[in-house]
Amino acid sequence: MLEKYAILPCNGLDKCAGVISGEIAKKLCEGKKNEIICPVFYRVAETKYNKMAGEHPVLVIDGCQTRCASKLAAEKNIKISRKVTITEEAKAHNVKINNNLRLLENENALIEIILTALNKTEDKLTIIHAEPSGIYDFEYDTYQHGKFIFRVPRNPEIYYNENDCWAYIIGNHARVGVTDYVQQNLSDILYFTPPDIGGIIDQFGDVGEIESSKSVFELISPVSGKVISINETLVQKPELINENPYELGWMVEIELTDIEGDKELLIGFDKYFEIMKKKVEDLNG
Amino acid sequence: MSETTFMGVERNKIDWKPTIDYIKCDFCMECTNFCPHKVFEVRESEEIKLIVKNPDNCVVFCRACSKICGPDALSFPDKNATTQKIKEIRKEESNA
């Protein structure tokens, strides 16, 4: 972390993961220029913190999947630059955290792991190559329900799964993203967590997550293969997924390994359009 | 159950649903408030206040409710095994 960060931690005083978040925030401020945004104080007096969040990148530390800190950021309209979730990190590193509120050996070990990762990977995204363009001028069909308009591109090279994700096949690569249905349901997307470059993905495996104040959505890959790039722009501008989910909002590029096999379980425009309409009607009456 | 299908396979032939770990669950009800598909059922007066009532309503491959469960009490079947199973059923049915 070379830059100065404004750190918004979870304040869960009654949960171990919350206590860990607080501890990490404090450690990140020791002898450094980083500053803490106190979530409790933020609720009653926002001017100072709004200024801080406007001037510096914001690191959100959520304790658990309730994501109180992320939700507070959403409520206050703060842009999140980086994000850590303690329970997820514990799982990823196989560390069991206890149920009481003291930091013992395991908790301290986890804190060290997270701090090292935060300090080291200044920006793991700088190594990622991504083609800048994502404008294809697809032809769209639209379906309107109430004030919502759902667009779906009609293109023979775009395949869908029934989980509302699309893959645009370009030679032996595919770009993958979510449909209008997903972005409308999530509403304002605040954060994109990309998958690891080089990772091998099974068909229907997860290739990244997007998150709004309402929910987290796992991108369910329509195709199998290897992740070769991600749309770096989305890390800073996740709102592109709302604005333009099929073009500028593409999320991941995959080198295909078995597209013919994958196609068995994919659908084209006509079928997806019907399924999506039905979903919209079922959900909204 | 309704005769819905997923990838051309009858939904009730696909085993995909959340399983609640009652040791971890604190009955906060976030999952059932969140999911629009009536998968869960709240039973206020019982000791176990939440059950998976309609597993086949769960959207195959969705795990969204587990993402909002603070205590991480929800788990799902293996995705790859489920995909293979769907392919097998499709093959059997197309040969039948």
Ligand code: SF4
């Ligand atoms: S969200 Fe998790 S803890 Fe809350 S009721 Fe559902 S399963 Fe239980």
Ligand code: SF4
């Ligand atoms: S996985 Fe999705 S569809 Fe299934 S119960 Fe959870 S939120 Fe509902």
